[in-house]
Amino acid sequence: MRDHAEMDLMLKGYGLTTAKILYHFPDHPHLLQSFIWQDYDIAPKFPVLIKFIEFWKAKLDGPLHSVSYTHQKLIAPNEWRKVDGEFVLH
Secondary structure, three states, rough: HHHHHHHHHHHHHEEEEEEEEEEEOOOOOEEEEEEEEEEEEOOOOOHHHHHHHHHHHHOOOEEEEEEEEEEEEEOOOOOOOOOOOOOOOO
């Protein structure tokens, strides 16, 4: 069932966003740790990523150092077309 939900998101314009988050250790603030986050989101406003960063700031102990991200639409309008026939081999 999850596959249908992901396809619906992609058809609505969502793409895959990956963020690399660097944060300070709570007990050793001079050390940095990385965390990779990935979810479907809409560019250029990235509401899902912004909501996650707000959650991090409010609920987690490690203060953020930096966030870098990439975004890729998985289905573009020119990649989707109607097929009227099918060839079956063997």
